[in-house]
Amino acid sequence: MSLANEKIIWSKRVSQRKIRLLYENDAKGIIDEELIDDIAFKFFIRCQDIITVTDASRGKLKCIKCGNIIYHNRRKDEFLKCEKCFWQITWGSFLKSCHRNQLHGVGALNAFKNYVIKLPKIKTPEGKMILIDQLIHEVHQWTDSKFKEPIITRPVAVNIIEGSTRKVILFLDRLSRSNQRKISYKKFTEKVHSSNNYILESKRRLKKLD
Numbered sequence: 001m002s003l004a005n006e007k008i009i010w011s012k013r014v015s016q017r018k019i020r021l022l023y024e025n026d027a028k029g030i031i032d033e034e035l036i037d038d039i040a041f042k043f044f045i046r047c048q049d050i051i052t053v054t055d056a057s058r059g060k061l062k063c064i065k066c067g068n069i070i071y072h073n074r075r076k077d078e079f080l081k082c083e084k085c086f087w088q089i090t091w092g093s094f095l096k097s098c099h100r101n102q103l104h105g106v107g108a109l110n111a112f113k114n115y116v117i118k119l120p121k122i123k124t125p126e127g128k129m130i131l132i133d134q135l136i137h138e139v140h141q142w143t144d145s146k147f148k149e150p151i152i153t154r155p156v157a158v159n160i161i162e163g164s165t166r167k168v169i170l171f172l173d174r175l176s177r178s179n180q181r182k183i184s185y186k187k188f189t190e191k192v193h194s195s196n197n198y199i200l201e202s203k204r205r206l207k208k209l210d
């Protein structure tokens with residue numbers, strides 16, 4: 001993120017067109033290092049912003065100017081002031097800046113953190129492609145004690161790729177896949193399947209209660 005006239009500018013999600021090109025190249029065995037680096041970096045700053053917003057929603061905001069931590073109580077009229085650089089914002093204004101930006105990462109925070117930690121250590125285009133692929137196929141999930149499997153709420157791809165949840169899921173289904181990428185896709189579809197089972201089971205339970 002950056003500041004323009006004290007307005008927070010969050011990083012944008014990546015276009016489906018770019019991701020499609022990345023996977024089409026990958027399926028053909030073409031290594032376009034420039035494209036891989038471009039997308040890897042865009043995801044990197046996007047993940048950093050998601051981590052910032054998610055932590056802030058838990059009362060711990062990283063100052064947008066200097067990175068100092070500002071603790072707060074999540075009251076809309078509360079002034080969040082940085083003691084180091086004196087930057088400040090109300091919690092209400094901060095929330096407004098995030099509105100409709102798909103920046104909340106609860107349930108998948110570790111996936112975003114994992115990407116931010118690992119990307120700088122990876123030097124090969126293939127390694128970066130694997131990390132991108134794993135990130136795209138991660139999911140937000142929570143655990144219901146009545147079910148063995150964690151419950152899926154939505155794919156991480158919605159936070160980092162442009163489009164509505166429904167359109168992004170359709171997009172993921174249509175991505176061309178080389179053999180190396182089948183593993184993460186298989187894991188992803190298994191998770192989505194467990195989520196569908198949960199929805200069916202919940203409906204059954206509701207019927208029984210009727």
Ligand SMILES: [Zn+2]
Nearest residue numbers: 063066082085
């Ligand atoms: Zn500061």
